Amino acid sequence: MTDEEREEWKREHRPQCSKDYEGSSKGMEKEAALQMWGRSIRKNRMRYTYMLSDGDSVAFKAVCDANFYPVKKLECINHCDKRMGTALRKKAKEEKLGGRRHSALTAKTCNILQSYYRNAIVKNLNKPEEMKEAIWASFMHCMSTDDNPQHEKCPHGPDSWCFFNKAVVSGVPPPPHKQNVAEAIRPIYDRMSHNTLLEKIQHGRTQNANECVNGQIWARCPKTIHVGAGCVNAAVSHFNQGCSHLSQVLGELGVSPGVNLQQFETRQDLTRCKRGDLFGQVEIKRARRAKGQAKRTNVIQIERQEGPTNGPGLLADKE
Incomplete structure (x- = not known):
């Protein structure tokens, strides 16, 4: 096909072409948001006054800059949960807070703190003040030692997630503290418990x-x-x-x-619903990880059998 024929085909195809976007996949979210908010009144006769998105989304800024009408941003609690875990692991790596010492910020400790943070959000929806207090309670809980227990803000009662207060209510000696988080993570809690952020996640939506x-x-x-x-x-x-x-x-x-x-x-719908019900169970997670690991291992074995197939300067080096 010559260039003239290609241009002629484009002119004939353009009126019936359904393609409505050209650009990278990363810019697709912003363009879609601009289209949705730009036609909301004209086409749907309504206003989308809230936008639920992750923290680093540029779609919200683009909609605000377009100045269609006032829009309020809401944060996804899943992304805030991941943000807390990422910040803790980054701090542990940058300041070398890991290791085997008693006060180490290990991967397990980061996971525990991340789960406490999410638990504080989910159990105090639409109550920003109680949510903030629960977040700091988890921080003080993990700052505690046998010599200086700091569980005053932790929940009391037989169903409490705090092992110390739960043991006290049950009338048994509390087990020894096994972890102590360094003071270096306090700025992370200051940022992740800021009033502005808590107002955006108090809805509990994902x-x-x-x-x-x-x-x-x-x-x-x-x-x-x-x-x-x-x-x-x-x-x-x-x-x-x-x-x-x-x-x-x-x-x-x-x-x-x-x-x-x-x-x-x-059969397909029943299987899908069954998988959804079992998605969070430990056995299902373990099986899913094992399946992924098996696929990666299979790919590595095939690549080893094939040997080098491509690479920068591979043929030139042999010559």
């Missing part, structure tokens, strides 16, 4: 549903390849109605779905 529908879309049409809006429609239908949307689509096309298709849809 982006789980958004991430789920995105997973359905990207499984059908990768970000790097434009495949049209049909795959997006199929992904949204599957997200809303499950695998049974296939029979409905065939019905709209005038095709009667067979028994085998209906049985397949039922």
